[in-house]
Amino acid sequence: MLFCLSASHKTAPFDLLERLSTQTTALAPLIAAHGEEVKGTVVLSTCNRFEAYIDLDVPSDAARETGLAAAHEAIRVATGVTADDLDGAVEVAAGPKVAEHLFSVASGLESVIVGEGEIGGQVRRALDEAREHGTTSSELERLFQRATETQKGVKNGTALGRAGRSLVRLALDLAGSRIADWSTQQVLLVGTGSYAAATIAALRDHGVEDITVHSPSGRGARFAAKHGLSSVAPEHFAQAAVAADLVITCTSREEPVIDAALLVDAGFAGTGMIIDLGMPRNVAPDVATVPGITLLDLETIRLHAPLEELQATDAARAIVQDAAAKFHLAGRQQSAQPAIIALRKHVFELTQAEVDRARGRGEAEQVEQAMRHLVGVLLHTPTSRAAQLAAEGRSDDVFDALETLFGIDARPASAVSAAPVAAAPVCPFTGEAQAS
16 A cells, blocks of 8 residues: 655745755665565655655555654654644645655646656656665555656646746746846856756856856866866855855755855855755855845745646646556556466466376376366456456455455455455356355
8 A cells, every 4th residue: 555745845834844854864764664564665855845655565544544653753763853743734645646646746746836847857866765775665666667657748748848947947037137147147056966967057048158166075076077167176165155146056965055154254245146946955044134145045936936837737637647547557456466376376286286197197298288278268257357356446356256266365464354245245256146
């Protein structure tokens, strides 16, 4: 059973999202270690979103309670955020709703800027990180791979991807109201991650020619050489920040890289703009109090996000809903696989026993050929019927029939639940009424 806990710009205040992004230890392994009922987990953490996807080996009616317990404890340990802090700031989904939610997220439908492109890559990286931690499961692999396929379908099949802009480009558009000529701007970029590369591309599209790079982690020189830029050494960072017309920060550092004291001590006395794309904040809030400085942070950028393009969004949501329905149908069909496998194993073992006896009588070749053909014919209808019933959400009927007719209990432990008493029993394999 799939479970998802989600905190986003739609449900949680910015400071809570910032606290969730400040993790002292990796969250996925903590969730996975909650108990044997946790089969796998993937954590998606971005500047405007925190989500934990968990694959649980529990009955559906226990998924919410078990998922919340696993997520809450891991979040408390890794970030210090308690269950009380999350109350009213998260959304919870289980079962079929999980796929629709993730597919919608991956397609940019739940982003600050509807249709923005970065989220698709972030979803893929979340799965890669879970693989590195060894916390994925076959169902989570299937879920996230289908999410990527759906995102590509939305991008190629609607105008949403063409309309959606990235946070970087929206920030530059907002900054553009104060900049007459981008080609004259001296820009300092702080950070060397994926946002930094996107920022360079957006700056060059705006006509910026003078870009220097600083990396708090020491990767600035290599990154600058790759992109044909110059780098700033740590000892010259403060002076470079003061001299720049525009500073853009996008690092993963948990502590601010710029504060008011750094600018004042370096002798700032003019005008300038700082765009903070970091999560948690790369720029201390007190920078906004420095005379002459304009600060654009993610919270401010979010307030200026454009309205959705309704027609493109409707078409995208239709694609998402169709993909989620197909994902759920495939999952339900797979739910009867243990019963089908057990039935085929049982029948083939009986067949092999008869073949072995025929060999003892010197009749092996003819008997084996005839029996295996007969077995294939006999298994076709029960196998097809089992898959059909599973697709209708009646996999429990398949397991019940297997146990009643053949004495085989192939039901997974998590699927054991009290089944309602049917007034008119029907054989799940044949669809025919049974004698009561």
